[in-house]
Amino acid sequence: MSADHARPRRRLFAEGTTIEDLKTYMAPFAATLGYKLNTESEFVDEVLASELEILADTGDVYCPCRVRTGDPKEDAMIVCPCIPFHMVQFAAIRKCWCGLFIRYDVEDGGELLGVIDEPELGAQVEVPVCRVNDLAPGQTKHVKAGKTDYALARVGDEFYAISNVCVHAFGPLADGVLEGHELACPWHGWRYDVRDGTTNHPDADVAAYPVTVRHGYLWLTCAL
Amino acid sequence: MTIRVYALSTCPYCRMARKYLDDNDVEYDVVEVDLLDGDERAAAIAEVKDISGGTSFPVMLFDDEIVVGFNKKRMMELLSL
Numbered sequence: 385m386s387a388d389h390a391r392p393r394r395r396l397f398a399e400g401t402t403i404e405d406l407k408t409y410m411a412p413f414a415a416t417l418g419y420k421l422n423t424e425s426e427f428v429d430e431v432l433a434s435e436l437e438i439l440a441d442t443g444d445v446y447c448p449c450r451v452r453t454g455d456p457k458e459d460a461m462i463v464c465p466c467i468p469f470h471m472v473q474f475a476a477i478r479k480c481w482c483g484l485f486i487r488y489d490v491e492d493g494g495e496l497l498g499v500i501d502e503p504e505l506g507a508q509v510e511v512p513v514c515r516v517n518d519l520a521p522g523q524t525k526h527v528k529a530g531k532t533d534y535a536l537a538r539v540g541d542e543f544y545a546i547s548n549v550c551v552h553a554f555g556p557l558a559d560g561v562l563e564g565h566e567l568a569c570p571w572h573g574w575r576y577d578v579r580d581g582t583t584n585h586p587d588a589d590v591a592a593y594p595v596t597v598r599h600g601y602l603w604l605t606c607a608l
Numbered sequence: 609m610t611i612r613v614y615a616l617s618t619c620p621y622c623r624m625a626r627k628y629l630d631d632n633d634v635e636y637d638v639v640e641v642d643l644l645d646g647d648e649r650a651a652a653i654a655e656v657k658d659i660s661g662g663t664s665f666p667v668m669l670f671d672d673e674i675v676v677g678f679n680k681k682r683m684m685e686l687l688s689l
Binding site: 427430431434435437438448451452453454458462481482497498499 | 616618619620621622624641642650653656663664665676677678679680682
């Protein structure tokens, strides 16, 4: 077995998988991340035809615009849709690298084909991170955008985001218990106010981030 | 001007970039990285990373000028088209 094939093969995509199969499979979970298939349907079919060639050769649907290096970690980051690994960059250019997927609010995907200049490193970018309907009142949810892990929380129809990492022992706050505006860490019960990240322990607050609600999605502002 | 194109056989933007060069009768060398094997492939990937800092395609060298992706505007400038 070569290094190229070190990752497990996708049994999901059996022999005879078609372009339409890939669309049907990918589109719903790309939608949860704020993306849809490009409106340029011929381009979409061209990209997916390439992915089918790659699938037949390698056992998975790698991005046709990126090269497999043989490093399993690097290669996992280019399995289509690769949106979760590049949330901030893609939000900035409003599409994935190859343009198969475009941000849900882009009307004409054709204008994004080719190279789109990225904002400079460090620029603030609004990133869609979750559908409103995927976070019920009283629930929390972990999302990752760029290098930051966030705990989203919904109290009634208000949405909040704080760091997902408890400062006590680095517990995952989004797995905790939300009572009113207080989120208790699942590991040792440290309690944080989701409105501002404050806690009743001295010098132990976590960062809080503004959440914008637009067209059915929650948006966070992240550094590129 | 010496032009070298690092491309993937599966990449739509590589096809667009090469078609643009072909349509304008521009001569260039091409390295189809995904069609290489073993050490040749590893060396080509290392070259691409060294030139562009990543593994996006196409990567084009117009003498010493680097263009990553099908950046038609930049290609036109470099080719004086």
